[in-house]
Amino acid sequence: MAALTLYELNSMVRDVVELGMPGSYWVEAELSEVRERSGHCYMELVQKDLTGNSTVARASARCWRSTWASVRPGFEQVTGEHFRAGLKVLLQVHAQFHENFGFSWIVTDIDPAYTLGDMARRRQEIIRILKEEGVFDLNKELCLSLFASRIAVVSSESAAGYGDFCNQLDTNAYGFAFSVRLFPAVMQGERTEGSIISALDAINSEADDFDCVVIIRGGGAVSDLSAFDSLALAENVANFPLPVITGIGHERDESVLDMVANKRVKTPTAAAALLIENLKHTYDRIVQAQERISVSVSRRMDYERVRLERVSGRIPVLFSLVKTRQQARIDSFFARVGAAAGRIVAEERLRLDRLSVALAPAVRQRLSAENHRLELLGQRISAVDPAILLRRGYSITLHNGRAVYSPGQLSDGDVIETRLAEGNVRSVVRNKDN
CATH class of the missing domain: 1.20.5 (Single alpha-helices involved in coiled-coils or other helix-helix interfaces)
Structure with a gap:
């Protein structure tokens, strides 16, 4: 059996498509990505399940320049919206298969009466709820620390964007030192919401160790941004106690998470640049303050030097005046003291x-x-002189040199002395009771 070439096989597919689907079809789909190049518009179409989380169908579509130039202005004039990702649109398409470029739906018309898609309506509903709760701008009210250098990062560990973020901080031109800690999370698919919330909970338990949180996504399809249009995730970020910086989208895309974050940038490297610039601004303020202080101190020193010179020039004159005055005071004091002393001496002498x-x-x-x-x-x-009494005939009896007043003081054999006016008599006591 002879083998077909790829071109022959693709030609057969083209014939089947052209014969089996010769007409045009109106199809409703959600735009997950819109790109313009050389006047043509390239679209990625998706259909979500009823929960709005999982993609059940995906296809590429193109609108050539000749058609796009006419349908785009009419669509934007009627809807008041740019033709962008997140809109649910009603397109008229026909099938086309090219041997070299493969299958694509070719857009021939767009119904501008068809309103915003489910993704955009859900986003508006989330925004409405957040504003009613009063938390939509809550994280924006936090001030990023002037010295923010302790960074908690929520990202996929293997994402190139995380590596670019860290490299940007490590190689900054000013030599600023940053401390970065990764809290790994799934950044696309159905697990994105729960994974990021878990990472934020882990950061919140150590909030005092960080200055801010950076949520970054290193590339990925624009359609994956729908995971960041989540009420639960937006409420977590809006109420977070630290400033949250997001770098999860592309330049033309903004998620609800971007809207409630403290600051929103395009890419991980832009988030790093923001942090570097924040420190650079602080450093410039410190340098400027240092210069102002230096100039102020220099001016003050010059002023005080001139003032000191003036004062030092006046010191000799002032000293002479003070010396003269004090000498006069001392002389006056001494004169007053002398006069007062003279008066006191005269008064005391008198x-x-x-x-x-x-x-x-x-x-x-x-x-x-x-x-x-x-x-x-x-x-x-003289009246009580013993000698006078003795001359009058009185006597004094002594025993052991003491006067005897009573016989009871004496015993047999005691020697007593009787003192008379003209001599003494010694006696021995005998038979005292007789």
């Missing part, structure tokens, strides 16, 4: 003279009184 005059009569009177008192005391002493 007082002493008065006291001396008054003292002599008092002394003489006191001496006379004391002499009279002594004479009286002498008379009293």
Whole structure:
């Protein structure tokens, strides 16, 4: 059996397509990607399941320049929307199979009366709910730290965007040091929402260790951005206690997550550039403040130097004036002290003279009184003088040098002495009771 060439096989497919599907069809689909090149429009069409999370059909479509130039202005004028990803559209297409380029749906008309697709309506509903809850701008109200360098990153560990982000920070032109910690998450597909929320929960438990959170996605289809139009994920980011920076989309695409984040950039490298620029701005402010302080201090020193020179020039004159004034004060003080001392000495001398005059009569009177008192005391002493009593015939009996007042003081054999006016008599006591 002879083998067919690829061209022959593709030609057969083309004939089957042209014969089996000769007409045009109206088809409703959601735009997951729209690109314009050389005047032509290239589209990626998707159909989601009823939950809106899983893609059940996907196809490529093209609108050639001649048709696109007429249908695009009419569509945008009627809908008030740019022809972009996220819209659900009604297209008139016919099938085309080219031997070299494969199968594609060729768009010949677009119904502008067909409104926004389910993806866009769901996004608007999420935005409405977030605004009603009062959290839509909550994360935007947080201020990115001037010294933000401790970065928590939510991304796929194997994503090229994460590597580009880290490399951008590590090789920054200013030598700024960043501390980056990855919290791995799935960044496309049905698991995206739950995976990112889990990563945010892990960061929240260590929130004091970080300055901000960066959610980045390294490339991927635009249709995968629908995972970031999630109410639960948007609420987590809106209420997060740290500023959240997103770099998950392309230049022309914006997810709900981008809308509620503190800052939104296009790519992971743009997120790194934002952080570098933030530190650069802080560094410039510090340098400018340093320069202003230096200039201010220099001016102040010049002013104080001139002022000091003026003061130092006035010091000798001031010192001379002060010295003269103080010397005059001292001289006046000494004069007043001398005069006061002279007055006090004169007053005390006069007082002493008065006291001396008054003292002599008092002394003489006191001496006379004391002499009279002594004479009286002498008379009293003379009256009780033992010698006088002895001359009168009295005697004194002594035993062991003590006067005897009672016979009870003596015992037989005691030697007593009797003192008389003209001598002493010794006796021995015998028969004391007789």
